[in-house]
Structure formats: structure tokens, C-alpha cells
Amino acid sequence: MALIPAALTSTQRNAVARLRLAAQGLLPRIPAATLPVPAATPADVVAALGMMQAQDLPQACWGVGVRLPGAGLGAIHAALADGSVIRCWGARGTLMLIDPRLHGALLAVTAQRMNAKMAGTRAQEDITEAEIKRLAEVARERCAGTGATRAELLRAFEDSGSSIEGQRGYHLIVAVSLRGVIVQGPMEPGSETRQLFMAAGSWLPDGGQPPDAGEALATLVRGYFESHGPATVADCAWWLGLPLTPVRAAVAALDPVLGSTELGGTTYLFADQHRERWEQPPGARSVLALPGFDEFLLGYRDRSVALPEEHSQVVTPGKNGIFLRTVAAGGQIVGTWELAGAGTARAGRFVPFGPEPGEGRARQIAARIEEYLRFRNG
Structure with a gap:
């Protein structure tokens, strides 16, 4: 094999x-x-x-x-x-x-x-x-x-x-x-x-x-x-x-x-x-704001079913063992996300691999990142 x-x-x-x-x-x-x-x-x-x-x-x-x-x-x-x-x-x-x-x-x-x-x-x-x-x-x-x-x-x-x-x-x-x-x-x-x-x-x-x-x-x-x-x-x-x-x-x-x-x-x-x-x-319509190092990617030697090779270095910049936070839509990694600010001013930002998503998808991604911010305070 x-x-x-x-x-x-x-x-x-x-x-x-x-x-x-x-x-x-x-x-x-x-x-x-x-x-x-x-x-x-x-x-x-x-x-x-x-x-x-x-x-x-x-x-x-x-x-x-x-x-x-x-x-x-x-x-x-x-x-x-x-x-x-x-x-x-x-x-x-x-x-x-x-x-x-x-x-x-x-x-x-x-x-x-x-x-x-x-x-x-x-x-x-x-x-x-x-x-x-x-x-x-x-x-x-x-x-x-x-x-x-x-x-x-x-x-x-x-x-x-x-x-x-x-x-x-x-x-x-x-x-x-x-x-x-x-x-x-x-x-x-x-x-x-x-x-x-x-x-x-x-x-x-x-x-x-x-x-x-x-x-x-x-x-x-x-x-x-x-x-x-x-x-x-x-x-x-x-x-x-x-x-x-x-x-x-x-x-x-x-x-x-x-x-x-x-x-x-x-x-x-x-x-x-x-x-x-x-x-x-x-899961065709699922949208997730995943952490870095998540099992959805890190649980496999070959990650290409969810993360195309051309985007892998965006998720693992420099190939230094660090995995950035990712957004998965319908099981496919479509970009990364990051946090800025502190305290009540803290907010998330989606960084797509390609063009910016449409309004509906952008709202879904923002909602998933907001779930993380609520989690942090819970």
C-alpha cells in the first residue's frame, strides 16, 4: 500500500x-x-x-x-x-x-x-x-x-x-x-x-x-x-x-x-x-471554525481530501509544525481565521484561500467564530 x-x-x-x-x-x-x-x-x-x-x-x-x-x-x-x-x-x-x-x-x-x-x-x-x-x-x-x-x-x-x-x-x-x-x-x-x-x-x-x-x-x-x-x-x-x-x-x-x-x-x-x-x-452545508491542530486535519497522514496541497502551506506556514485555525465548509478547508484585539473588543477575521465569500456564507463563518468567542467566556 x-x-x-x-x-x-x-x-x-x-x-x-x-x-x-x-x-x-x-x-x-x-x-x-x-x-x-x-x-x-x-x-x-x-x-x-x-x-x-x-x-x-x-x-x-x-x-x-x-x-x-x-x-x-x-x-x-x-x-x-x-x-x-x-x-x-x-x-x-x-x-x-x-x-x-x-x-x-x-x-x-x-x-x-x-x-x-x-x-x-x-x-x-x-x-x-x-x-x-x-x-x-x-x-x-x-x-x-x-x-x-x-x-x-x-x-x-x-x-x-x-x-x-x-x-x-x-x-x-x-x-x-x-x-x-x-x-x-x-x-x-x-x-x-x-x-x-x-x-x-x-x-x-x-x-x-x-x-x-x-x-x-x-x-x-x-x-x-x-x-x-x-x-x-x-x-x-x-x-x-x-x-x-x-x-x-x-x-x-x-x-x-x-x-x-x-x-x-x-x-x-x-x-x-x-x-x-x-x-x-x-454535512454538505456545515460550516465550522476549527482550532489549530484539530483532529480533522492532524488526525491523518494524508490531509488532501479536505485540504488541497496548494493551500497546505497557508495552514502550516513555513512547515514548522504550527497549524493555524481553519474554516471548513462542507468538509473542505476554505481558509484560515484569526483573532485581533483584546477583552470585549476581541474579534475574529476570516482569511479565505480565494475570493471573499458571498454574504450568506460570510454570515455563517462570522457566526461560527462568534461561537468561539462565547466559548472563551463561558
Whole structure:
């Protein structure tokens, strides 16, 4: 199977993109593929997707909010405070919002590979396995109960004899997190970007214990295709940060649980209950003001069904890993949006890829951006 699927027709691209909207819970009247009814809480949204990229926490919070009409930022912060949603390092070496019940499965599948990728950096920082093991116990103790701020955790590392100079402290926190000892939970008092670190053993429903790696991979792969499909094996492998071979094997073992179809010579897998939607994919009139780093784009290795290649560098200027906020209309990314001003004077502005939209479409886009501004104040 090619890593990048062959070119699809316009009709096929639109069908795939709009089915992804439905699978991801981006069409309010249609439940996400993994939910029996529309999401009612932030935990429902995250559980439906399994995990959501979240190195930029405010953007990730809107990623939940855009799938939960009427919710405010306070509702997402409350979910982090009660542990129904957590944030941790997971796939691809980045932070994710995840369903806490998947924490053990995620680390069982991805931690070994992430640790291997970080080995060179740890060697440069003189971080040894013995030090990580020692600091895991320091973190477990310091983050028990009410948790610890990043500064408090680093101070505990330093007090135990470890250097936290430069980026060393950050790499130590990641290393300990990948051991399953700590996760990020409630917001630090007065902050919208920083969270407390909590001891996984007491904060997570299963104590953070990893399951069998094979069962964990099957759970994550099935969840990915049901919540992100139609998608390819290459998309799923990229999402998890894994080679193609184990993902292909997991897909083969799941047959016939998932639905599949071949487009442009490539197999797309999806939630079987979406099979009947191919004839009339939903979401043709949908308009969304999405956050940067949203799963609708970042959940796939190949994003061309929703974002034509000629516009990709507008969304990721300089190819530096930063994804701008986007506007999706009928499943197609038609431009970016940005904020200007502060406080009550804050406003949004749509930046189209092509000509300015007509009056009706412009009103729809403005209304979606206004929903974000209300979310920020809620």
C-alpha cells in the first residue's frame, strides 16, 4: 500500500471528508461513530475520539468545544479537574487530551518507541535509566494527593540531586510521564495554559496499569478507524507514531469488525455503521471554525481530501509544525481565521484561500467564530 493514496475524484474526496466530520462528532445532530447519542460532556467528546492533539492547550479545549455546542471553556477545565479527561505525552512525542481509560493502552503501544526516539537527546543531557527510575518515585510521591505544579515538580527533582538546567528538566518530566507515573490534570490556579501534575496511581480509574500490548494496539486501532474513518492504514500508523506492519496486522485481526472500501487503489476503513452513508454523506452545508491542530486535519497522514496541497502551506506556514485555525465548509478547508484585539473588543477575521465569500456564507463563518468567542467566556 502506498503511503500517500492515489488521487481521488472530487466526489470521492468530498464523501471521505464529510464522513470524517460525522465520525469525529463535528456535525451536532449526528453522534460521533463511537457514541450512541450526541456528546453531552467533554469526556464524551474525548472518549469518542480516543485522543486529541493538545500541545497547545487552549486550542485543544476549543477542539472539544466545537464538538460540544453550547459548552464553555469552564466545562473543559472542569473535566480536567475531575479527571474525566487527562493530558499526557502519548503518540508522536506530543501532548494529547485522552480518555483516562486509554492511558495504559496508549503507553503500552507507544512508550517504547517514543523512549527509543528520545535516547539521543537523553544521552546528550546525561539522563540515565537509573535517574529516570529514581525520579519516577520522587514524582509519584510529590504528585500524590493534590498534585504539583511544574515548578514544584522540578524543584522536587532538583532537591533529590538532579540538574534541571536548560531543557533537562523538561526531558526528565517527559521521561517520567512515559513510565506512566504522572499525568496532567486540573488547571493551575489562575492559569489557562498550565496544569497540575497528578500521580497516575491515584488519579486514573485503573491506577495507570498498562494492559497487554497486543490487546492495547487492537483497542487503539479499532478506536481510530471508528472515530476518524474513512482513513487508511498509513493514516492510523502516523496517528499512533508506529510502523505500518503492526497496524496492518491489527487491522487484519479486526476483520470483519470495520467497514472498508477501495478508492483510487487504496483501502479506506471506517465504522461499519457509516457504510450506509456513502450514498449521501452528511454535512454538505456545515460550516465550522476549527482550532489549530484539530483532529480533522492532524488526525491523518494524508490531509488532501479536505485540504488541497496548494493551500497546505497557508495552514502550516513555513512547515514548522504550527497549524493555524481553519474554516471548513462542507468538509473542505476554505481558509484560515484569526483573532485581533483584546477583552470585549476581541474579534475574529476570516482569511479565505480565494475570493471573499458571498454574504450568506460570510454570515455563517462570522457566526461560527462568534461561537468561539462565547466559548472563551463561558
